[in-house]
Amino acid sequence: MSAVLKEETVYQASKSGSMRNDRRRALGWSYFFLVLFVIFFLTPPIYMFITSLKSSAEVGAVTNPWWVYHPTLENYQALILSGEYRTFFYNSAVVSVVVVIVTMLISVPAAFALARMKFWGSATLAMGVFLTYLIPETLLFIPLFKIFAWVNDTFDIQLINHWWVLIVIYPTLTVPFCTWIMIGYFASIPKELDEAALIDGAGYFQMLTKIFIPVALPGIIAATIFAFTVSWADFLYPLAFTTSADQMLLPAGIYSTLIKGDVYAWGQIMAACLLGALPPLLIYAFLMDYYIAGLTAGATKG
Amino acid sequence: MAAVPAAVPAAASRRGGLRRLARRKSTVAFLMALPLILLVLGLVVYPALYSIHLAMLNKSLERFVGFANFSFLFTRETFWLVVKQSCIFAISAVVFKALIGFCVAHFVHNVPAKGQRKWRGMLLIPWVIPPAMSTLGWFWLFDPSYSAFNWIFVRLGIPSVTWLGDPDWARFSVILVNVWYGAPFFLIMYLAALKSVPEQLYEAAAIDGANWWQKIWYVTLPMMRNIISITVLFSLIVTFANFDIVRILTAGGPIDKTHVFATWAFLVGIQGGDISLGAAVSLFMFPILAVAAYFILRDISRRGNEA
Numbered sequence: 112m113s114a115v116l117k118e119e120t121v122y123q124a125s126k127s128g129s130m131r132n133d134r135r136r137a138l139g140w141s142y143f144f145l146v147l148f149v150i151f152f153l154t155p156p157i158y159m160f161i162t163s164l165k166s167s168a169e170v171g172a173v174t175n176p177w178w179v180y181h182p183t184l185e186n187y188q189a190l191i192l193s194g195e196y197r198t199f200f201y202n203s204a205v206v207s208v209v210v211v212i213v214t215m216l217i218s219v220p221a222a223f224a225l226a227r228m229k230f231w232g233s234a235t236l237a238m239g240v241f242l243t244y245l246i247p248e249t250l251l252f253i254p255l256f257k258i259f260a261w262v263n264d265t266f267d268i269q270l271i272n273h274w275w276v277l278i279v280i281y282p283t284l285t286v287p288f289c290t291w292i293m294i295g296y297f298a299s300i301p302k303e304l305d306e307a308a309l310i311d312g313a314g315y316f317q318m319l320t321k322i323f324i325p326v327a328l329p330g331i332i333a334a335t336i337f338a339f340t341v342s343w344a345d346f347l348y349p350l351a352f353t354t355s356a357d358q359m360l361l362p363a364g365i366y367s368t369l370i371k372g373d374v375y376a377w378g379q380i381m382a383a384c385l386l387g388a389l390p391p392l393l394i395y396a397f398l399m400d401y402y403i404a405g406l407t408a409g410a411t412k413g
Numbered sequence: 414m415a416a417v418p419a420a421v422p423a424a425a426s427r428r429g430g431l432r433r434l435a436r437r438k439s440t441v442a443f444l445m446a447l448p449l450i451l452l453v454l455g456l457v458v459y460p461a462l463y464s465i466h467l468a469m470l471n472k473s474l475e476r477f478v479g480f481a482n483f484s485f486l487f488t489r490e491t492f493w494l495v496v497k498q499s500c501i502f503a504i505s506a507v508v509f510k511a512l513i514g515f516c517v518a519h520f521v522h523n524v525p526a527k528g529q530r531k532w533r534g535m536l537l538i539p540w541v542i543p544p545a546m547s548t549l550g551w552f553w554l555f556d557p558s559y560s561a562f563n564w565i566f567v568r569l570g571i572p573s574v575t576w577l578g579d580p581d582w583a584r585f586s587v588i589l590v591n592v593w594y595g596a597p598f599f600l601i602m603y604l605a606a607l608k609s610v611p612e613q614l615y616e617a618a619a620i621d622g623a624n625w626w627q628k629i630w631y632v633t634l635p636m637m638r639n640i641i642s643i644t645v646l647f648s649l650i651v652t653f654a655n656f657d658i659v660r661i662l663t664a665g666g667p668i669d670k671t672h673v674f675a676t677w678a679f680l681v682g683i684q685g686g687d688i689s690l691g692a693a694v695s696l697f698m699f700p701i702l703a704v705a706a707y708f709i710l711r712d713i714s715r716r717g718n719e720a
Contacts, residue, residue: 137625141523145532148517152539152593158561159550176561221449228442236446243457244647245706247654249675250699253682253692254460254467257474283456290449315441344543346657347675351683362545366661370549377553384546395541399534402541406598407605 156385163187163382170378186382196383198357199364202274203343203387206360210281210342211335218286219331222293223319227305237294243287252351255280259352274358280348285338292337292405296330297323333405336398340391361387461699468693482693491669491677496697499673501584503653506591510652511645513592514599521600522607533604540597548661551590552577555662580670583663587671590658595651599644606640607633649705654698674698 162170164182174180190196224230225237259270270276300323308318324331349363356368365383369376395402471478486492521532539547554561555576563573577583614632623631634641656675659665665672665680672680674697682691 137523141520144516145520145524145536148513148520149532149535152536152597155547155550155554155593156538156542158554159547162553170559176559176564217448217452220445224442224445228438228445230439230442230446233442233446236450239453240449242706243453245650245702246457246461247650247675247698247702249654249656249678250464250695251457251460253678253688253695254464255456256683257467257688258460258463280456282452286449286452287457315438315445340541340543344545346543346545346660347679350660351679362543362657365549366545377556377559380549381553384549388542388546391541391543392538395537399530399537403533403537403601403605406601 156388159381159385162378163385165378167376167378186379187386189379190383190386195356195364195368196386199359199361200387202359202364203361204390206274206277206281207339207342207390209278210285211338213278213282214285214289214338215331215335217282218290218293218334219324220319221286222290222297223323225290226294226297227323228315240287240290240294243283244291248284248345248347251283252347256351271352272354272358274349274353274360276352277342277345277348277360280352281342281345284345285341288341289334289338292334293327293330296327300326329401329404332398332401336394336402337405339394343391464692464696467689468696470689472687472689474689482690486690486693491672492694494669495672495674495677495694498584498671499653499698502588502591502655502659502671502673503649506588506595506652507645507648509588509592510595510599510648511641513596514603514644517596517600518603518607521604533601536600537597539594540601544594544657545661547594548590548658551586551593552662555586577663578667580667583667583671587659587662590662591652591655594658595648598648602640602644603637606637610636646706650702653702 158177161177161179163186164179164184166181166183166185169179169181221240225233225240256271259276263269263271270279304322304326305318308322313321344362345360346362346366349360350366353359353363356364359367365380365387369380369383467474468482469477469479471481517536521529521536524532553559557575557578560573560576562576566573574582576586610633614636615628618628618632653673654675655673656679659671659673659676660679663671665676669677674694678691678695681687681694685691
């Protein structure tokens with residue numbers, strides 16, 4: 112607080128005393144409401160953590176639900192030893208990593224072409240990429256389901272109930288937004304840079320790999336994080352397209368296999384959710400600035 | 414490489430070279446964008462159009478029935494419940510997300526710059542946790558016999574609430590969870606926008622004797638107009654098409670009172686096996702989203718032209 116006051120006095124030295132009081136009061140209220148909202152925003156994850164440390168006997172007991180009397184790691188242990196949960200985790204990890212790579216291979220060259228190399232219909236296509244965002248996955252899963260059935264009938268390739276089919280569909284969720292972000296980043300690179308590269312005899316491919324990708328690297332990292340978190344979190348497609356437990360991804364897997372009616376497995380379910388949320392949370396903890404850049408870039412550049 | 418010798422010869426050959434370059438450039442560009450075009454056409458545009466076709470077939474998908482599925486939906490009471498609930502859900506959730514995001518962004522902005530990172534870091538956590546997993550946490554918080562909220566309510570002498578059992582409370586609960594999940598997104602967007610408002614504008618307003626409310630109304634809001642439009646557009650689309658939260662919390666119940674288009678389409682189309690009717694249900698999301706997008710995009714481009 113003393114640092115705050117010092118800063119205030121430095122900045123506000125020239126202003127009148129009543130104004131300084133106003134600002135200090137505003138600061139106090141800001142802290143008050145921030146604490147209130149932090150409590151609101153963090154209650155569910157903290158409660159999930161509390162529950163995850165309880166044994167099923169304690170979950171079912173009539174005690175203070177907000178406190179753990181006998182903390183235990185047995186839920187986490189059971190999950191890590193459970194082949195089923197490990198399969199979900201493994202499926203999710205493979206799908207997310209492959210989707211990130213596919214997304215980047217599609218959206219970076221496309222964004223470069225749309226931002227820098229105009230061609231017939233490129234402006235329309237850039238608009239179309241944005242509009243693709245308006246078609247939600249909830250509108251596409253039924254026709255996709257039917258298309259998969261048709262593929263099975265015609266080519267005898269079973270697409271439903273295979274986790275790898277999600278590698279084919281997830282790019283529809285990630286590519287439009289990543290391309291949109293990358294168009295913004297590429298467009299903000301000064302034209303003089305590519306002119307200099309052209310004069311030095313660089314081709315378009317070299318221009319992309321030697322100049323655009325290194326300069327726009329923060330944007331690429333942001334897009335990568337976005338693609339990873341989206342494919343890690345998606346729930347509808349795995350729920351609609353996978354049915355057997357060995358083909359499921361984390362969110363759908365937890366939802367369909369761990370919830371077993373009236374059994375007090377809630378400690379384990381909460382542990383499964385927290386472990387499942389760990390990869391995006393870790394990425395967020397270490398790469399917060401890129402994460403936020405990815406969120407905001409898409410819209411501020413629009 | 415052509416630029417240096419081209420300075421000496423006639424202008425005609427330079428123009429020819431440039432044209433060739435442009436032609437090559439556009440071909441290369443088209444090839445680079447081709448995977449994107451194929452993906453969008455094959456897995457977004459084609460399925461979207463195909464779902465219109467599906468919605469006009471009969472249940473066994475053999476006969477073309479025109480708008481029979483739609484007119485059948487209009488006679489179903491559940492359909493009108495879904496329309497009503499989808500609108501209540503999307504509009505109230507977006508309004509509260511935007512309001513909370515706007516207010517909390519101001520609180521974070523007021524705090525000294527050093528501490529802002531820490532607050533922002535904590536406040537964005539709901540957005541980072543995959544919604545299917547955090548919603549399971551909420552589901553457990555709302556549990557009929559073990560609700561941790563009700564435990565507090567009982568201690569405070571407030572009657573306990575049947576969060577997901579009573580239709581009205583269930584509607585409130587799904588909106589609450591959606592606001593909890595989505596408000597941090599607005600917060601981050603508005604915070605970024607607040608930082609881009611020049612400080613001089615506030616100083617000028619202060620010299621003119623503006624109070625805090627007038628500063629928000631005449632300086633902050635006009636400066637943030639674009640970002641507010643875009644975030645509301647994005648959020649309206651995502652919220653209207655929401656599936657995870659409603660599916661996990663209530664699965665549409667009690668007595669279909671919390672179904673939104675996505676969950677009902679899933680129930681009818683995938684679980685019920687009536688692909689054509691499910692496609693018809695999900696198609697109702699599209700016009701509403703298109704209208705919202707049209708208005709907000711028009712608004713943005715008009716603002717852009719004035720500036």
